[in-house]
Amino acid sequence: MSAPLLSIKSVSKKFGAVIALENVSLDLGAGEFFALLGPSGCGKTTLMRCIAGFESPDAGTIALSGVDLSGVPPYRRPVNMMFQSYALFPHLNVFENIAFGLRRQGGKKDAIDARVNELLAMTQLSAFGHRRIDELSGGQKQRVALARALAPRPKMLLLDEPLAALDRKLREETQFQLKEIQRLTQTSFVIVTHDQDEALALADRIAVMRAGRVEQVAGPMEIYDRPATRFVAGFVGETNFIEGRLERNGAAALIAAFGRIPCEPGNFPDGAQATLSVRPERIGVAREGEGIAGVVENFVFRGETTLLRVRVASNIVLRAAAGHGERHAIGDPVRLSFPPGAGTLLKEEL
Amino acid sequence: MSAVVSWARRATLFMGFLFLYAPIAILAVMSFNASRLVSVWGGFSTKWYAALLENEQLLHSAKISLAAALISATIATLLGLLAAISLARFGRFRTRMLFFGAVHAPLVLPEVVLGLALLTCFVAFGVGRGFITLVIGHVTLTMCFTTVAILAALRDSDPALEEAAMDLGATPFGAFVRVALPQIAPAIVTAYLLAFTLSLDDLVIASFATGPGATTLPMRIYSQVRLGVSPQINAISTLLLALVAVALGLAALVSSRRARRDGQVMTSRARAPDNAS
Numbered sequence: 001m002s003a004p005l006l007s008i009k010s011v012s013k014k015f016g017a018v019i020a021l022e023n024v025s026l027d028l029g030a031g032e033f034f035a036l037l038g039p040s041g042c043g044k045t046t047l048m049r050c051i052a053g054f055e056s057p058d059a060g061t062i063a064l065s066g067v068d069l070s071g072v073p074p075y076r077r078p079v080n081m082m083f084q085s086y087a088l089f090p091h092l093n094v095f096e097n098i099a100f101g102l103r104r105q106g107g108k109k110d111a112i113d114a115r116v117n118e119l120l121a122m123t124q125l126s127a128f129g130h131r132r133i134d135e136l137s138g139g140q141k142q143r144v145a146l147a148r149a150l151a152p153r154p155k156m157l158l159l160d161e162p163l164a165a166l167d168r169k170l171r172e173e174t175q176f177q178l179k180e181i182q183r184l185t186q187t188s189f190v191i192v193t194h195d196q197d198e199a200l201a202l203a204d205r206i207a208v209m210r211a212g213r214v215e216q217v218a219g220p221m222e223i224y225d226r227p228a229t230r231f232v233a234g235f236v237g238e239t240n241f242i243e244g245r246l247e248r249n250g251a252a253a254l255i256a257a258f259g260r261i262p263c264e265p266g267n268f269p270d271g272a273q274a275t276l277s278v279r280p281e282r283i284g285v286a287r288e289g290e291g292i293a294g295v296v297e298n299f300v301f302r303g304e305t306t307l308l309r310v311r312v313a314s315n316i317v318l319r320a321a322a323g324h325g326e327r328h329a330i331g332d333p334v335r336l337s338f339p340p341g342a343g344t345l346l347k348e349e350l
Numbered sequence: 351m352s353a354v355v356s357w358a359r360r361a362t363l364f365m366g367f368l369f370l371y372a373p374i375a376i377l378a379v380m381s382f383n384a385s386r387l388v389s390v391w392g393g394f395s396t397k398w399y400a401a402l403l404e405n406e407q408l409l410h411s412a413k414i415s416l417a418a419a420l421i422s423a424t425i426a427t428l429l430g431l432l433a434a435i436s437l438a439r440f441g442r443f444r445t446r447m448l449f450f451g452a453v454h455a456p457l458v459l460p461e462v463v464l465g466l467a468l469l470t471c472f473v474a475f476g477v478g479r480g481f482i483t484l485v486i487g488h489v490t491l492t493m494c495f496t497t498v499a500i501l502a503a504l505r506d507s508d509p510a511l512e513e514a515a516m517d518l519g520a521t522p523f524g525a526f527v528r529v530a531l532p533q534i535a536p537a538i539v540t541a542y543l544l545a546f547t548l549s550l551d552d553l554v555i556a557s558f559a560t561g562p563g564a565t566t567l568p569m570r571i572y573s574q575v576r577l578g579v580s581p582q583i584n585a586i587s588t589l590l591l592a593l594v595a596v597a598l599g600l601a602a603l604v605s606s607r608r609a610r611r612d613g614q615v616m617t618s619r620a621r622a623p624d625n626a627s
Contacts (some may be wrong), residue, residue: 073522074513074516074517075516075522076519078519080517081514081517083510083514085508085510088514089511090527090533091533100518100528104518104519149517152518152519238468
């Protein structure tokens with residue numbers, strides 16, 4: 001990667017006794033779609049507000065294109081933000097909302113009009129330029145907010161829970177639009193979200209945050225398939241945590257209370273206590289044959305898959321996804337199989 | 351509903367309005383009475399209004415009152431705006447509760463006490479009483495009302511709007527002027543009109559705060575009434591009444607238009623399906 005666009009170094013921030021950010025370091029590239037993912041209170045919004053300039057870190061530096069941003073007020077940062085509440089100006093129409101940032105920069109009327117019309121077209125709002133903000137639907141407001149933040153051609157666009165206020169169907173459609181607009185504008189997008197699906201769907205890279213710290217930074221597939229910590233594995237997607245002892249002799253496997261599960265040992269020593277995280281859909285479900293025996297305790301139909309709860313020991317229940325068309329009833333005996341690369345070994349957390 | 355109940359309701363309503371507005375209506379009617387006697391109707395005439403124009407004393411007082419109301423309302427609105435900004439936007443600064451209490455105190459303070467306090471203060475500082483002390487007194491009286499009106503509006507306006515404006519390149523001052531001020535403009539107009547009418551009506555504070563040469567209209571009317579009710583007083587009172595009614599009507603119009611606009615928003619929002627896709 002060439003020199004990062006945004007470089008966050010050892011940033012910490014406290015609010016009274018509450019630690020919002022603790023020694024956070026991140027590098028973001030130009031043109032990247034980056035996600036800050038975490039549960040509420042993990043510090044992701046504080047980090048975004050530090051980048052925008054509404055909060056200043058207690059320690060550490062944030063630099064944009066190599067220029068230290070500390071002490072630079074929000075109105076001089078080439079970074080724009082799309083607010084969760086959209087914060088559209090109710091006394092201005094759609095056109096003037098989008099033109100607001102351009103008018104602050106100065107510039108000719110023709111140039112401003114051209115840029116606003118370009119953005120209206122990009123967000124499919126061309127017919128709505130003269131509408132009042134309160135005459136718009138939720139999805140239209142969201143697009144006005146996006147166009148307004150993009151208008152001054154920021155080096156980086158921050159999006160605070162941009163899809164949270166939309167209903168489910170509209171959200172999926174908007175995800176594609178966001179990706180498309182990001183691709184067209186070649187602008188770095190940083191999205192803050194607590195919704196793992198949103199982060200996985202949109203971002204090139206994801207930083208999973210927890211209690212003011214960054215747990216893992218990686219691409220969506222790696223975050224999902226190779227979570228670095230138990231928290232990441234549990235927060236992103238559904239998973240089974242299987243505890244046991246690693247045996248490296250011959251084909252490596254985890255010795256759990258209910259059986260032997262093949263796995264990739266990584267650099268764990270022989271005999272180490274470890275937790276294996278296995279996604280439900282990576283577990284094979286069959287009526288008979290090889291594998292760990294269990295009994296279907298419950299099931300939930302999910303459309304393309306059926307999620308089974310399978311009891312494999314008196315105190316252990318695993319979740320496994322059966323493919324489309326496979327029918328299982330409560331009480332059916334099943335066999336669970338684990339392909340070697342199915343899970344990720346995690347350190348025991350205290 | 352039976353006819354009797356409905357009739358009784360209308361009668362109650364009528365009695366209520368009669369109780370409230372009969373004195374004012376009689377005053378207004380009597381100002382057009384050709385007879386000098388208050389108790390006798392001598393036919394319709396506007397001669398007392400004509401006579402007003404000749405009455406230098408009354409006209410002078412009217413000018414004093416109008417000037418004091420215009421100036422004090424302007425100052426009180428500006429100070430109220432600043433006080434409201436500090437209370438709504440500056441977080442929990444150390445003396446915030448004290449400041450909050452001090453700003454609101456004149457709301458509950460008896461006017462006589464406030465007037466006396468002002469008088470004592472002017473005397474203690476050796477300030478000669480006149481038009482300027484009158485304006486100061488009225489600013490003290492009306493500033494709490496303007497602060498309350500503007501503060502309520504400022505609390506309703508979303509601080510994220512100002513942040514968004516700053517994010518888009520507006521300075522903090524620019525963000526306030528371009529984004530917050532348009533949101534609270536109706537409240538500022540209302541506050542100004544309220545301060546204006548309060549100042550125009552005031553008798554108590556004016557009696558304490560003003561001096562010779564700056565007698566306000568309510569003071570002039572009050573002192574003349576003690577010598578007997580003259581139809582000229584009826585006429586000037588009717589004019590005063592009309593002025594206050596216009597000011598309050600404007601204030602009501604401003605706030606109702608705002609309310610109607612917000613109401614429209616609610617209904618249109620409820621009606622419009624999400625046609626974004």
